[in-house]
Amino acid sequence: MKHTISVLVEDEVGALTRITGLFARRGFNIESLAVGPAEQSGVSRLTMVVPGDDRAIEQLTKQLYKLINVLKVQDLSETPCVERELMLMKVNATSATRSEIIELSQIFRARVVDVGDDSLTLEVVGDPGKMVAIEQLLSRFGIREIARTGKISLARESGVNTEYLKAQEAKV
Structure with a gap:
């Protein structure tokens, strides 16, 4: 199943590299990636489409929260959006x-x-x-x-x- 993951991250040098590096180390392919400023100054929203089962995405979410500069992670796959x-x-x-x-x-x-x-x-x-x-x-x-x-x-x-x-x- 494909999951749409939204990540709010502080605008810091290397934040995107750390996030994509985590995906690469875990063997996940990012099928789609969009990054842009969020509603709050100094914060960006990353929207990623990633294939994987619920358990793997849950583990990935926990790992994302451990990264510096990550403020919020949301799996929008089952959410009306x-x-x-x-x-x-x-x-x-x-x-x-x-x-x-x-x-x-x-x-x-x-x-x-x-x-x-x-x-x-x-x-x-x-x-x-x-x-x-x-x-x-x-x-x-x-x-x-x-x-x-x-x-x-x-x-x-x-x-x-x-x-x-x-x-x-x-x-x-």
């Missing part, structure tokens, strides 16, 4: 296919951020599933380049589990 990712995608676009690509991108609420003679660059924001879906759909035109941020995630204060709601809607 808001997840987003950003992707820039450069797609082959001839004059014959350009309008079709734009129409398809609008379905995903993607924005055209650059136009070349034979390509379009799209900005896509959403959950990781949306990224996979638009990539598969546009692959028939030929994808030149992709750049993706890591997944970022925050727990929902409302406690509403949107994945549960989506599953209920699908049954109806």
Whole structure:
């Protein structure tokens, strides 16, 4: 199972190195990593996607708390949360296919951020599933380049589990 782990850490030189080093020593692969300033000055939030079972992630969490500068660790995998990712995608676009690509991108609420003679660059924001879906759909035109941020995630204060709601809607 993939776990989404959120870590609040003090902004200090070497903090990220210590955290990633811990993962490497334990044999964990970090599939996604996003780091940025948190709500408090001098503190950063790391959001990581890591494969592993519950027991291994629990041990990893305990080890993270032992590191200097780590303030809070939260496994968001079973918590209702808001997840987003950003992707820039450069797609082959001839004059014959350009309008079709734009129409398809609008379905995903993607924005055209650059136009070349034979390509379009799209900005896509959403959950990781949306990224996979638009990539598969546009692959028939030929994808030149992709750049993706890591997944970022925050727990929902409302406690509403949107994945549960989506599953209920699908049954109806």
